[in-house]
Amino acid sequence: MDQTLAHLQSLGLTLPEVPAPVAAYVNCVRSGNLLYLSGGLPMDGDNRIFGKIPSDVSIERGQEASRMIILNRLAVIHGELGSLDKIKQVVALNGFVNSEPDFYEHPAVINGASELLIKILGDRGKHSRTALGAASLPLNVAVEINLVVEVED
Amino acid sequence: MDQTLAHLQSLGLTLPEVPAPVAAYVNCVRSGNLLYLSGGLPMDGDNRIFGKIPSDVSIERGQEASRMIILNRLAVIHGELGSLDKIKQVVALNGFVNSEPDFYEHPAVINGASELLIKILGDRGKHSRTALGAASLPLNVAVEINLVVEVED
Amino acid sequence: MDQTLAHLQSLGLTLPEVPAPVAAYVNCVRSGNLLYLSGGLPMDGDNRIFGKIPSDVSIERGQEASRMIILNRLAVIHGELGSLDKIKQVVALNGFVNSEPDFYEHPAVINGASELLIKILGDRGKHSRTALGAASLPLNVAVEINLVVEVED
Numbered sequence: 001m002d003q004t005l006a007h008l009q010s011l012g013l014t015l016p017e018v019p020a021p022v023a024a025y026v027n028c029v030r031s032g033n034l035l036y037l038s039g040g041l042p043m044d045g046d047n048r049i050f051g052k053i054p055s056d057v058s059i060e061r062g063q064e065a066s067r068m069i070i071l072n073r074l075a076v077i078h079g080e081l082g083s084l085d086k087i088k089q090v091v092a093l094n095g096f097v098n099s100e101p102d103f104y105e106h107p108a109v110i111n112g113a114s115e116l117l118i119k120i121l122g123d124r125g126k127h128s129r130t131a132l133g134a135a136s137l138p139l140n141v142a143v144e145i146n147l148v149v150e151v152e153d
Numbered sequence: 154m155d156q157t158l159a160h161l162q163s164l165g166l167t168l169p170e171v172p173a174p175v176a177a178y179v180n181c182v183r184s185g186n187l188l189y190l191s192g193g194l195p196m197d198g199d200n201r202i203f204g205k206i207p208s209d210v211s212i213e214r215g216q217e218a219s220r221m222i223i224l225n226r227l228a229v230i231h232g233e234l235g236s237l238d239k240i241k242q243v244v245a246l247n248g249f250v251n252s253e254p255d256f257y258e259h260p261a262v263i264n265g266a267s268e269l270l271i272k273i274l275g276d277r278g279k280h281s282r283t284a285l286g287a288a289s290l291p292l293n294v295a296v297e298i299n300l301v302v303e304v305e306d
Numbered sequence: 307m308d309q310t311l312a313h314l315q316s317l318g319l320t321l322p323e324v325p326a327p328v329a330a331y332v333n334c335v336r337s338g339n340l341l342y343l344s345g346g347l348p349m350d351g352d353n354r355i356f357g358k359i360p361s362d363v364s365i366e367r368g369q370e371a372s373r374m375i376i377l378n379r380l381a382v383i384h385g386e387l388g389s390l391d392k393i394k395q396v397v398a399l400n401g402f403v404n405s406e407p408d409f410y411e412h413p414a415v416i417n418g419a420s421e422l423l424i425k426i427l428g429d430r431g432k433h434s435r436t437a438l439g440a441a442s443l444p445l446n447v448a449v450e451i452n453l454v455v456e457v458e459d
Contacts, residue, residue, distance in 0.1 A: 024267035029245065036281040096283075102442065114331050129345065132402050132443055134440070134441055138258075178420050182396075185339065185456075191434040287440070288407055291413050
């Protein structure tokens with residue numbers, strides 16, 4: 001039984017389908033106990049969050065984009081490991097915000113991701129983090145996030 | 154004998170000279186079985202690809218820049234390990250495109266790198282990936298790519 | 307005794323207080339022998355370096371920002387490990403410069419960090435590196451730098 005998945009569902013959340021990479025790469029690669037996840041995008045079926053923050057997309061909607069990405073990154077981990085219980089520690093999170101040159105609130109946007117990780121995973125979700133503004137992002141998504149995760153043997 | 158290098162040459166490709174870092178850092182650092190490569194630039198002697206995509210540099214030329222970087226990153230690995238056969242798996246690739254704010258085709262540009270890695274290395278070349286737009290890049294190069302590679306003991 | 311800290315002090319430098327993360331993450335996470343440090347900002351009490359390079363902030367001042375970040379990253383490592391002597395090797399440094407679209411001297415700015423690491427740590431400070439221009443950075447800081455560091459058992 002996947003207790004972490006059960007907890008996630010008890011929070012009213014669900015894992016989306018494992019997303020298909022948008023180009024010639026794979027969703028994740030494991031090396032030893034580290035799982036490297038590709039940059040995830042805020043896309044789930046028809047629900048897609050496009051545009052620059054804050055002119056096209058509000059900070060609140062950017063936080064929603066960050067949460068969407070965490071759920072699809074967890075779907076990738078679940079597909080790879082078979083259980084979210086095998087997550088030992090989220091090690092690093094890099095969050096890229098599709099920003100205007102005068103936008104300074106990247107931490108607030110990426111907190112959508114960080115807070116959801118901690119809500120779902122508890123102490124295992126506490127991570128080092130880098131948040132910054134990209135000049136542009138693939139497909140014009142509002143946020144892109146990659147992760148390095150330590151997993152059980 | 155370096156079978157990977159032989160395969161690379163059979164594709165009509167050659168490894169360039171190992172590039173000199175453009176500042177106070179080294180081309181790669183190994184920690185355990187992971188080799189971390191510095192951000193590579195599309196420069197090989199007089200052949201250098203400068204400018205923003207797509208206004209100065211086309212997507213096709215950006216793909217060529219991505220391929221140049223993969224070849225000079227492989228030259229770094231070859232210089233470090235003595236043989237490309239010691240590459241066990243390309244783990245992570247981060248690709249930065251010197252982009253206008255309204256450019257959204259970073260995946261197509263970085264596919265130049267991803268597809269060449271797979272062509273040369275087969276399954277060992279399949280990697281997790283993050284592609285995004287930088288506001289500007291060192292020396293105004295069109296693309297910059299770093300890698301994390303798992304190597305044999 | 308922390309010989310590295312003594313050396314740092316003999317250079318006329320001091321470690322600042324360990325900075326508080328500006329959002330919902332932690333300063334560093336250790337996985338095996340690798341310590342992943344969050345993106346550090348050039349802020350030490352009232353001394354904060356804000357703005358874009360080179361319009362608001364000169365290259366020289368950007369180098370000073372890079373040095374400030376290295377000192378606060380070393381403070382984080384010291385707080386985590388108890389001694390800077392336990393640093394085995396700086397493995398990777400990612401340096402993000404808050405840049406105008408036509409700024410190309412990111413290597414000079416990030417050299418402030420790279421050269422200080424080597425001055426303090428000697429060969430242990432030699433690292434792989436990626437430097438690039440961000441469209442914008444958290445709080446409008448001029449530079450942001452994260453690190454991956456190999457530490458003693």
